[in-house]
Amino acid sequence: MTTSAPAGLLVAELAAAAGVGADTIRYYERTGLIDPPPRTSSGYRRFPPETVDRLRFIQGCQRLGLRLRDIGDLLSIRDTGVCPCEPAETLLRRRITELNEEVARLTALRADLVHMVDALPSQPCPDPRPGTWCPPVTTGEGGDPDVLR
Numbered sequence: 172m173t174t175s176a177p178a179g180l181l182v183a184e185l186a187a188a189a190g191v192g193a194d195t196i197r198y199y200e201r202t203g204l205i206d207p208p209p210r211t212s213s214g215y216r217r218f219p220p221e222t223v224d225r226l227r228f229i230q231g232c233q234r235l236g237l238r239l240r241d242i243g244d245l246l247s248i249r250d251t252g253v254c255p256c257e258p259a260e261t262l263l264r265r266r267i268t269e270l271n272e273e274v275a276r277l278t279a280l281r282a283d284l285v286h287m288v289d290a291l292p293s294q295p296c297p298d299p300r301p302g303t304w305c306p307p308v309t310t311g312e313g314g315d316p317d318v319l320r
Contacts, residue, residue, distance in 0.1 A: 179208060179217030189226035196226070204229055204243055236266050 186193045196218075199205045205225055208218040225246070232242040241262050248255040 179219050180222070181215055181217065185218045185222055185226070188223045189230070191226060191230070199226070199229065202239065202243070204239065204246060235263065236270070237262055 180188065182193045182196055186196055189196075196205070200207055200216075205218070205222055208216045208222070210216055228246070228249070229242055232245065233239075237245075245255045245259055245262070248258060
């Protein structure tokens with residue numbers, strides 16, 4: 172009597188089908204994002220074909236910037252057969268807020284960089300004072316010197 176190997180995909184096959192690395196699959200298994208699959212008699216893991224869909228869901232969530240913990244929560248709800256739309260909306264709205272804050276931070280950083288570039292002297296630069304990377308630059312008519320550090 173021969174025992175057939177469990178049906179399913181080996182780690183490398185699953186990785187190729189989902190477009191991720193084998194180490195990613197092992198990590199997701201360790202963190203509980205994907206269930207440990209049955210093993211062959213020789214110890215190879217055989218993942219069910221529907222694991223490809225699960226990996227694509229995880230990748231889609233990651234592209235949106237969701238954290239793995241949040242993705243795990245959505246998967247847990249999805250696994251019960253209940254639509255995860257309501258908690259997903261909450262997570263996505265939070266992500267939008269985070270992105271808005273990041274855009275504001277980057278906009279302010281850009282403005283600071285433009286100001287620094289505009290304030291650089293157009294004439295040959297004298298040697299900088301100790302502790303600075305650029306000599307003092309006047310900010311305009313009667314302005315106090317602004318030291319760029």
